[in-house]
Amino acid sequence: MIDTDAIRSDFPILERRINGRRLAFLDSAASSQKPVQVLDAMADIYRNSYANVHRGAYTLSHEATEAYEAARHKVAVFLNASSDEEIIFTRSATAAMNLFAYGWGLNNLESGDRILTSVMEHHANIVPWHIIARHTGAELRYMELTDGFRLDVEGARDRFDDRVKVVAVSGMSNVLGTMPPVDEIARLAREVGAVVLVDGAQLVPHAPVDVQTLGADFLGFSGHKMLGPTGIGVLWGRRALLESMEPAEGGGEMIRDVRLHESDWAAVPHKFEAGTPPFVEAIGLGAAVDYLSAIGMDNVLQHDRELTGYALERLAGVPGLSVQGPADTVDRGGAISFDLAGIHAHDVATILDQEGVAVRAGHHCAKPLLRSLGLTASTRASFYVYNVPAEVDALVDALDVARRIFGLDSP
Amino acid sequence: MALEDLYREVILDHYRNPRNRQGLGQANAVADGSNPLCGDEVRVELLIEGGEVTAIGVTGHGCSISQASGSMMGDAVKGRNIETIRILTGRFKGMMSIDGADDPGLDPNRPGAVLGDLEALQGVRKFPVRIKCANLPWTTLEEAIKNFVASH
Missing domain, CATH: 3.90.1150.10 (Aspartate Aminotransferase, domain 1)
Structure with a gap:
């Protein structure tokens, strides 16, 4: 209780x-309300420790960077991730899904491949795949619902074929409340060698999630539905997959070296965090994670x-x-x-x-x-x-x- | 702010028994309107002869405000010429403006004297998120007329 x-x-x-x-x-x-602990954590940074992160060799920048990376650590512990480097901060769950679709999908899918998702998905787990399908020639296929509003995984077994390269499914429907058996879906996906993305926008705020047992290879969610601020989301991914994944955005922060005609990427997670990140929002999310963990x-x-x-x-x-x-x-x-x-x-x-x-x-x-x-x-x-x-x-x-x-x- | 201001009996009557709700086989001006935020959809079909709307069909689905507004609109524009309809549309949208700055001069002592049944929709102005619902059929009507004028 x-x-x-x-x-x-x-x-x-x-x-x-x-x-x-x-x-x-x-x-x-749609979006949760915020406790004073989150509001205070963000105000504290703005009032006392604000400077851009990973940039300046001065006290304020160092403090802001420490707080930002501490928030990454909190999220990693919250999800039981293998390391902090598996936590990529994005601006939203939608941005996390798009990062995976563009970074992984665009570079690993080709004509004849299949993307398997479900009819109960939020647009954030459908529309990016429309775009990637158009670019790559891959085909989008769907799992349907049972009469009882459950995901009909059994009825979709024949859709897990060798052509399926990615299975993208919600961990909890924002409309039905249905929580599909992600572990079973992941098992079927692994049998055909497909990568599994879970849309955790509803799941992560409302249920314990341990990425070691969830079965997913990638998990996207947002901060604002779990007591945190708007403008912050997370893509968790298995480290080996993140290391081989291409960035979806280029800019400052995400590079190791830039020359006139080419550049080298930074290591994960910074490879995927081009530009000044929403670090105050990430710190707010860290406070929200503390709040939820205490409950x-x-x-x-x-x-x-x-x-x-x-x-x-x-x-x-x-x-x-x-x-x-x-x-x-x-x-x-x-x-x-x-x-x-x-x-x-x-x-x-x-x-x-x-x-x-x-x-x-x-x-x-x-x-x-x-x-x-x-x-x-x-x-x-x-x-x-x-x-x-x-x-x-x-x-x-x-x-x-x-x-x-x-x-x-x-x- | 009373709900009775919004859900007047005449509005609910038009919602339950919409007028002019049929497709027009012989239409020569058509437009589709939707509010992607809430999913309201309206199709306006017109038969325009000699500058006059001689028949109108308003179909679609959505909330009571959008559907009642479309039903009343059909009654209000049938038999009118395009210029009169433009003025009527301007008055209706004026009645719907939040600050009332464009109020078409409704007379509270003579309800219905200026805009007929449509005046029942003036309560919508007090519910800003619903103004779009009331305006949707009218914006679609404007679009249909614009399409007609452009092609004739």
Whole structure:
């Protein structure tokens, strides 16, 4: 069990009233709120130790560099990576996915090769592959869903063939909450010699992740969904693969030597960090990692699951409501998407906002998934460490208001 | 800010029973509009004869505001000439501007006197994130007329 009262007191924004109501923030899957520990860590650098990193031979630059590299170490420990050098800071999860697609995909794929992904992916794990497929002539193939909103790995077994060179799959769907069996997918991928990329944008903030047992070769995620600031993301990769991978961006910081017509790359991870990195944001992410580690990621997962179970139970009592996602909390995270018959998701979100309840409405950057579900938009409530059952109640009450306004009260 | 200002009965009626909701086989001006942020989609098809919109079809899917706005728009522009429709579009968008600086002079004592049913949408202005929804059919209508003028 986690102490939500103590946690909530670390998040100043949760004190806000929205439209006269107490805020129920149920959109952490889009971006989480930030504790004072993260805000203070960043302010401290700006106020006391700010100078560009890896540049100047003076005290301030040295302090900023130490803090930046300490943040890299924290992330490495958080993921149980083999070394700090396996942690590449990017500007977002999207940038991490693109770095892998451009750095690895562009240089290792050719016509006839296959990229295997799934229909439940976020656009960040689909669109880069559209681009790489166009450049290389490789073909994009998909794993489908079961009727129970699980990834149908069994039904996709024949798609793991010798032509598959990369398998790119989400560790947790931002729409369905589904957590596919990454270890099983990785085993099938290894049998055909494919490299495995896991989109960890939802998984890493909400579940314990140990890259030694995950099965992936690469893992991308962002800081802002796990209590950290915007503008920072991470690509973790196995060192040997990172060393053979080409950089996707050139510039300062990422070189060993530059001549007029060619240059040599720096060692990992700096080879992939061209230009001044978002180091204050990385330090903020380090503070977020400290915060989550103090709670314990097993506890975070359990807390999310308990709230999810409670919410699924309460939402089942709302007439006309159908959940797109597993009906139980097994291998499922705390993102619940639903459709309310007779009311468009956009209208639901506006009415909920008037009641102080913040949810996401739309296609959740997963248009292929929504299309496969026969939807153009849905409403999504998602949970994190600071959410409490009373906020689920506020959600359900606000849904009743929406039904009343649209004249859908049961007779 | 009351939800009743946004979800007036007349809006919900147009949402549930949209008017002019059919494809036009004989259309000579067509445009598609979408709001990629929320997924609202509208298709406007016009039959323009002698400078006048003699038939209109408004189809698509999306929230109550975008669909009701499209339904009312069809009623409002049918039988009008292109110049009048341009003025009407300007007035509607003026009514939707956040600061009300371009308010078309609605008379609170005579609701509907200036823009008819469309005036029911003025509450949307108080919900800035939804203004785009109300404007979507109108922007698509402008596009359809622009396409027609360019090709004739």
